[in-house]
Amino acid sequence: MAALVLAVGLAVLGSTPPPAKGPSAPAEGFSAGRAMADVKRIGRHPHPSGSREHATVRSHLVQRLRAMGLIVRTQDGAFPQEMRAWFNRHNGTAADTIPLVNVIGLLPGREPALPAVALMAHYDSVPGSPAAADDGAGVAAILETVRALSLDPARRRDVIVILTDGEEAGLTGAKLFFAEAPERRRIGAVVNLEARGGGGKANLFQTSSLNGDVARAWAATAPHPAGTSLATFIYSVLPNDTDLSVALPRGYAAWNIAFIGRAHLYHSPLATPQALDTGALQQMGEQALGLARALSQAAQLPGRAPDIVFFDVFGLFVLHYATAWGWGMLAVALIGYGALAARRFDIRELAGGAGRMLALVAISGGGLYLLNLLSGAGPAADYYDRLAAIPRLQAMALCACLAAGILIAGRKPATPSGEAGFAVPLWVAGAALQALAPVAAYVLTIPLMLGGVVALLRLRGNAGLAAGAVVAPLVGGYGLMLGYTLMQAVGPMLPMVAVLPLATTWLAFLQLRPAITRSAPLAAVLLAGAVALALWVRLDAPAASIPTYSEARAPSARK
Structure with missing residues (x-):
């Protein structure tokens, strides 16, 4: 019975994100309390691509990046015809053109000739959802990470921020960036932040191929690690995609981090800032900052090396070893x-x-x-x-x-x-x-x-x-x-x-x-x-959390 009680205790420990740090946490570290200010601003209202609220969120993001000393520009495009039809159907609109606007920021390093480190998340929402988690949490985590990096005098490499549009409509913004943006040629490593839910552990669930060095770099930098090579294997055989799917064929060293707890909040009208698990935000941001800081200071980025086995031990540390x-x-x-x-x-x-x-x-x-x-x-x-x-x-x-x-x-x-x-x-x-x-x-x-x-x-x-x-x-x-x-x-x-x-x-x-x-x-x-x-x-009746466009909603309840 003692062994069983201990097993349950370890399972709870390993399934629970760390406590969030408040706004007064040391400036060089990540604070979910500071990041929540941006989550609350981004997640006030639904902000699907092309909407007025979407433009308001974009303006806020541009101002925040510039205030931290980044060189900021927007990359303009338009939804392709096939995705425009899908978007109009899900949003209940009939727009002939839908603007597609990525936000790109550059935090200069001391050696700009070195390949840059990219931090990526998407700032659009699905219709009807405030999207405080997907992907307001990812965007806010990047802003707080960049704030901490801007104080780092040892930063050698440029850090490029990529806030994509149209992720919820076929990864459209990521496709535009990696097809046309000149910054794509300068990138050597990408950290992508995502969510499918509203809390729980923020897991490393995908990496670039031949990930031995990539996984070791994550293991050495994550203060509260969560991730396994089992997850990366399972994700590799699933049909799911994120913005990182567009980047991977270009051969970057890459990490994809997301939380999937409180799954009822995925694309939900209930995905408000108040419903977000701040511990999940803390763990996501700590891992992103640890990676980005180490990569931006490194003389050489992780290369391609044979895949290894890796997993966190109840969120305390990472074990990794050769597959043999x-x-x-x-x-x-x-x-x-x-x-x-x-x-x-x-x-x-x-x-x-x-x-x-x-x-x-x-x-x-x-x-x-x-x-x-x-x-x-x-x-x-x-x-x-x-x-x-x-x-x-x-x-x-x-x-x-x-x-x-x-x-x-x-x-x-x-x-x-x-x-x-x-x-x-x-x-x-x-x-x-x-x-x-x-x-x-x-x-x-x-x-x-x-x-x-x-x-x-x-x-x-x-x-x-x-x-x-x-x-x-x-x-x-x-x-x-x-x-x-x-x-x-x-x-x-x-x-x-x-x-x-x-x-x-x-x-x-x-x-x-x-x-x-x-x-x-x-x-x-x-x-x-x-x-x-x-x-x-x-x-049971259909959950109140399901998206507004879901067929499970009664016709009178759909927007």
């Missing part, structure tokens, strides 16, 4: 669990343990798939309404996973061979992931390695139990944190991702937990709770 280390971790796991099984080898028990782990994965995954359908998922579901349901879907997944675990794996294996059998399917999956996606395999290889070490220590007596009491909360805490994050990211469509942290956490706690004697009634209660949550999501 994963094979060594799997070898340690094989030796450890093999030695445990050999202590009293029983092939039937080994196969039984493996079968129970496979059943746990298959039944929990299948159950989550069915519960997701019961909750209303499918082609007809409104994406934004599903985002608003994420907390309930997270609770649904937790109940279902616990029910499956208690029912299928509640009885502790009778022999060490049975315990080792639980690791066999995960070891095979870890080897496959290590071969196919080594930057993402750490979520299996590290728990397996730690479990193998505990298994070896168990052969030496009580040292194994003590080691297990340390490893279980570490693996379990990370598993809970990972499950929480994965459900935020893709849970409304794929809650089955919760099976991965379930399996690793169950394996880590295997030797510590007592047998659960009354498993069926407890599992039934948890399953009933999961069904009730799914029905609640399905039968």
Whole structure:
């Protein structure tokens, strides 16, 4: 129980952004309190491209940049015809031309011949949303970052600020900048700031390719790091885009940072400055400032190097290593669990343990798939309404996973061979992931390695139990944190991702937990709770947070 409580505490620690610093924080650092003044100004009203409020926001941004000593210009264009039709449809307008205006600022460095560092965010909103988070937070974080950089006498490189227009309409402003702006040829590195929600951890979720040096630079500069190579891998196979998607083909060293908590605020009319999580803004700005300061002072920018595994450890620090280390971790796991099984080898028990782990994965995954359908998922579901349901879907997944675990794996294996059998399917999956996606395999290889070490220590007596009491909360805490994050990211469509942290956490706690004697009634209660949550999501009225242009809104409520 102590290990379980510690695991929950670590998961909360790793899922919570740092506290915001107030306006009186030291001038050389980032302060969310100072940045909020700009968020409040940007997020007063909806400001889609071409609107009067959009022009007002742009004027404010130009004035702010000039007041900090930047050389500022605007890049003018117009929406292309195909995006003009999309924009008019979503805004309820019929404009023949829609202006497209990027804001570009230059903070000169001591050595302007060196490739510059670019900070990028978009300042347009979707119709009907004040967009305090997406992307008022990103713009305000850049303004506060530039303010701090302007005080830095050690800055060697120029810093270019790119505030794009038309991001919400097909990345139109970014396409204009990287196609025509002369500044694009001077850039050597890009930091992009985004949001899909209104709070939570600000994660590094995308980098340029061959990111070994890029990831190490981030790890060395982020005071409260949040980011993983698993996230960069998942994002690389998703169809999503940000302004950085336009920049990446040009070969810049690049980082993309965003928060996705409070997902109901994504493109929402409720995305006001008052609703923004200032801790998320603090974490986003700290990472942007740390990177920008180091890059602007560096004699050489990060180059292309083999991809590495990296992840933050509960927001405290970053672990990173070469992908080949994963094979060594799997070898340690094989030796450890093999030695445990050999202590009293029983092939039937080994196969039984493996079968129970496979059943746990298959039944929990299948159950989550069915519960997701019961909750209303499918082609007809409104994406934004599903985002608003994420907390309930997270609770649904937790109940279902616990029910499956208690029912299928509640009885502790009778022999060490049975315990080792639980690791066999995960070891095979870890080897496959290590071969196919080594930057993402750490979520299996590290728990397996730690479990193998505990298994070896168990052969030496009580040292194994003590080691297990340390490893279980570490693996379990990370598993809970990972499950929480994965459900935020893709849970409304794929809650089955919760099976991965379930399996690793169950394996880590295997030797510590007592047998659960009354498993069926407890599992039934948890399953009933999961069904009730799914029905609640399905039968609930459309969320008040969904965008004004959403089809889920009643016609009379649309603007």
